[in-house]
């Protein structure tokens with residue numbers, strides 16, 4: 223049992239707060255802080271039960287964070303703000319002697335660059351301070367790493383090929399909207415593709431490689447190869463991997479809008495001068511796009527995210543598919559958020575639970591696959607994300 227300080231009250235944050243508030247025997251006190259306190263108050267009121275205290279904080283400001291952490295005195299800070307804030311929050315955790323969990327790797331604001339080096343550089347500091355940092359504890363990254371660790375522990379002597387497949391077959395009835403923070407989402411999708419093969423990283427054009435993959439209960443969907451941050455930690459932690467790739471589905475309508483957004487310069491992340499005011503086009507675009515938190519009510523269909531793995535067990539080749547399907551409507555009924563926020567928020571709250579129970583707790587900076595996957599997966603279904611395993615099937619990859 224312990225106290226938690228959650229930073230970030232967006233789509234993901236709403237789900238995390240929801241899940242933690244329903245576990246009073248694990249999270250004795252919850253403080254929800256964000257840049258806009260009114261959003262925290264609204265989340266706390268919607269959850270009810272007087273379980274959640276709220277606070278205002280600018281998480282870009284280490285001193286403000288330190289003051290808040292010293293006031294709240296949590297055992298763990300759960301960071302579900304934006305990737306830009308990872309390092310300031312980690313700095314504040316070190317300064318105050320508090321452990322840390324997040325769902326996305328640090329990104330500098332001025333360059334869309336995805337790698338763990340900045341956060342891994344804190345490893346020794348967290349070790350020396352006796353503090354735990356759990357990185358990337360959403361669905362992907364997050365459950366994708368836990369699934370891989372589970373496969374390695376129980377079903378393979380060596381994993382050789384790993385394909386993480388992420389399908390959103392939902393329909394929100396908007397011409398164009400992103401499923402989580404639009405700025406972060408568009409930065410991720412418009413970057414060049416990259417995958418790991420035989421010890422090297424191979425670069426591709428953005429969304430250049432694609433093929434139809436069949437998703438359970440959904441059917442075939444065009445899936446695009448893109449870089450995703452968990453590939454970096456997984457190939458390091460499972461060195462028998464020869465090839466690791468990440469695939470995500472996109473509809474033609476989405477891709478057409480994305481191309482136009484890029485072609486007209488609205489995906490730019492550098493500052494432009496507009497009537498004497500400096501604006502970043504992508505940040506301005508975020509302000510006019512639908513808010514991902516408002517998509518839930520009309521969202522139909524489901525997501526399907528999993529790992530398709532080929533490797534060796536007892537000298538024989540084996541294939542394995544482990545996945546979760548999540549319904550947008552079910553997620554909405556429970557938390558008021560759609561399945562993309564739900565599939566991220568549930569694992570973040572569960573990672574926090576693993577920490578509070580002392581199961582995922584060791585000094586240093588860790589990715590989720592560094593911990594025992596069994597207790598996490600034993601709870602994942604109970605917490606709303608049941609998972610399915612299939613053996614020796616055609617992986618299509």
Ligand code: NDP
Pocket residue numbers: 229230231232233234235255256257258261279280281282302303304305307325326358359360361362363364401402403406514515562565566
């Ligand atoms: P939202 O934009 O909906 O929410 C972000 C929240 O962080 C808002 O409450 C926002 O406050 C707050 N915030 C932003 N900047 C600051 C700041 N400087 N100080 C304090 N609070 C701040 O994003 P999502 O909920 O969609 O995403 C949250 C995180 O989850 C992101 O890091 C995203 O990358 C990650 N994610 C991870 C996934 C995974 O599977 N691993 C999948 C999807 C998302 P305000 O409202 O005032 O702007």
